[in-house]
Amino acid sequence: MSQVFHDIEKKIINSLKENSIQSPETLEKSTQLSPDQVRRGIEWLKLKDLAIVDESKSSVISLGKNGLDSFEKGLPERRLLNLLKNGPRKLSDLQKELGFVFGPAMGLCRKNNWIETSSDEIILKTNSSILPGEETLQQIGSGKLSKDKLDTTDLNELLKRPDFIIEDVIKNKKISLTSSAKSLDISNTSGAIDVEAEVPEIFVARTHPLKDTIDEIREIFVTLGFSEILGNMTQSSFWNFDALFTPQDHPARELQDTFFLDGISAKKIATPEQIRKVSESHKKNWRYQWDINEARKMVLRTHTTCVTIKHLAENKPDEARIFSLGRVFRNEKVSYKHLVEFNQIEGIVVGKDANLRNLMGIQREFYKRIGITKIKFWPTFFPYTEPSLQTMVYNEKLGKWIELFGMGIFRPEVTKPLGITKPVLAWGGGIERIAMLKYDLDDVREFYNNNLGWLRSNTKCQ
């Protein structure tokens, strides 16, 4: 425990050394501190075992509405007796003069045999100089009083009456120093503060954790020599599917997997030559009647490949390293592992010597840069690449292999109709999966909940 004291603590200790038992209120006066400072100071000293706080309760008595009325005008029974001092009076007159206290006054006087009734007249029998409760009423009326200073019988008499007496229970704190505090010398530590004390929490403004991951991945691609291209999230089916050799009756093109935009079709989808050659490739290889209206239907892109293939078809580069990064969509039930909208990164290498081992090499380098070194490749299937592979990476935390990026070489059925002559290596995958590993999340929805508790507390460098 540090023997460094806050100014507040010092003032309280000094005051208690002079006057050993004090209430918070007297401490406020003696130390010139605010109530809040005193409260905090006492709390700190208590935690350090330097102060003792004795709590007790006491009652304070004051007058209620009827009590105040009686304090000013006299008790109801006193007022009745006073009216009878000069001889008997008519009941109806008394009623008029006393108003609502007439009833209680009559009751009490009769009960105590102070008056008697004869036909419609009231006659005084005895008149005492001090009635029960009268003295106490006077005492209370002159200011709030502690209950234990009053006559109990008298007080009880008044407590029976409605709205006469208000009783408040007050907590009293008595602060004193512990024996170790009494011998404490606090004079020679002046100027120092408690640097070990807890401080209030403040919140940082920051980028979103998923954005941090996206930026990190973008930077890796750029340093590997790739240039970023952007494209729309809404795409015609032509670029999302047809240009990628996905037949029009393929299950992926059904409503239950892909988001089609209600009633929206594109007028212009591609050049006439592109449309002709792509449709010929479909007819020849998949043996069906290709329908341009199917190709016009607008969808929310299911991958960023539609952006890269469009770029390649427009620019026909002999050599290129490009990447595309952005939101993609799947019509899925949202769950802890599925979102309808997530981010995808996709990289493309075009070059006459581009080959499968290069493609694997780029993957290995990419994973190394995000801290994953244990990887392996398995064959898989995508409609638009041949050969096709997927990467499996070993996750130490989970203790198992998990699937990350898919990759392959664009099929000739994809590249030829669009006039792309050199081999095209392509790979990509979801970014949220990588971010989940990074932030140790088991529910992918957290990224889009914008839960301030999580956003404000998450560690930036992981």
Next chain:
Amino acid sequence: MPVIELSYSRLQKLIGKVSKKQISDSLPFLGLDIESEDKDLVRIEYSPNRPDYSTDYGVALGLQGLLGIKTGSVKLNIKKSKNYSISVKPTVSKIRPFVTGIIAKNGKIDDKTIKQLMTMQEDLHFGIGRKRKKSSIGIHDLDEISFPLIYTTTSKNHKFIPLNSEKELSISEIINDTETGKDYGHLLGQSSQMPIIFDVNQKTVSFPPIINAAVTTVTTKTKNLFVEVTGINKDDAEDMLSVVATILQSAGFTLENIQISGAKNSSPKLQEKTMRVNPSLINQTLGLNLNTSKIIASLKKSRLNAISKGKNIVCTIPAYRFDIFGPMDLVEEVALGYGIQNFEPTMSPSQTIGHTNPISLQLKSLNQTMIGLGFLEALNSSLSSKRVLYDMTNRDSKKIISVLDSKSQEHTILRDSVLPGLIENLSRNIHESYPQKMFETGSVFNLHDPISEKINLAVISAHKDANFTEIKSVLQTALKIGFGIQIQTKTTVNSSFEDGHCANIIFNGNVIGIIGEINSKIIENYKIRVPVVGFEISLSESILKSL
């Protein structure tokens, strides 16, 4: 992707000398993902381009090749027979024009075989059959059928006892009242005539593509099978038949042919095809330097036949491998046969210099500015809901862009504004400490030839002293520091904001956004207990430079 359940012990019997571990280690290198394992059972996911992997017989063929136990292509031995024929009547041509089939004899059928054949049939129907639309299969007990058969049409009043039923039903009843009828009846359109296969005694064999007759049901007592495939395209139907024939031969049946004739139909050939591939294409694509004999050996491990012919390799491809379109597919077969695990990744030196897209760079600078101003970055989906975008925020929902058949209520409409999402975010955080200051940059969508996508910035501040002056200061500074531009604000009225506390944001004479105190009704809707101020501006066109 389809998933099937296999038994290790059954696979071991089918493959030959092989351990369980060898099987589980090899499955992924055939392209089969292991979903789960439980003692003897393993569930695997296969790609829809390989329907032959829909049974353990097909998987065993693949594993035999990969493990080097049996290599080269599987040859179909179909005995020429004159005992079986189907004649096709022209009336089917408008409904379901093609039928093909094969006879499979002397097989042993146990429960497990029936189960494998049934999953194969289902998977083929779903995948290459496109939910029975393109083609569908019927497997029957041959000994209950008297040949020759006739594939013709009949009226909807025709009655027979269908599979899994005890009484006769009319075709109308089958279509309207049975489960498969309801699922697939629409494939036959509105025609009054329905396709049907009768045997020589006018006994109903099958009502394709809906259901078989009960009388031909395959049981563990069945020895001989008749398989028919019907479809809208002859080649597709024969492709499907080739898978079934290959599987049945692997299951121990001997095959016999069926003669089919009439109305453009003919007997199936199920022939192998040959394809040339240049070794240099293989080596160039894979980044390897394999000699011809290594290439041939690899192709054989992928259960194809190959010989060297001049500079080329000539490959023989069995009919069931109709996933092979051209030489590039053979390149992949070489890669698989060679073994993906044997590829050493290489890094080719980059000749290119990478760059971040200028738009991304500018957005990143804007992010830094907003963070400097004390705002936390939020991310919301672009596919939002009517509730968040319009109902809760009093906004006009006339020009919405919605998606069809979303599985999630919360994701049905493309956002045309970012701010409503941020206000909704506040409502989820009313228990967190204030001030709460957030911003988001993201795409918004509007109908325009057919859809325009623009990037907006939305900013929000919620705390007990939030007011117009505060948020205008933020707007002014963000744009000045972020982009060096100056804006004005001009009074306006907007249902999302408080009257008299709302302004258009003007830049170069154009309205580029809106700013103000969020309407107290909206704050009430979300049960937020502090005042909220915010703005939203369009960054595309006027502010972001595409360079």
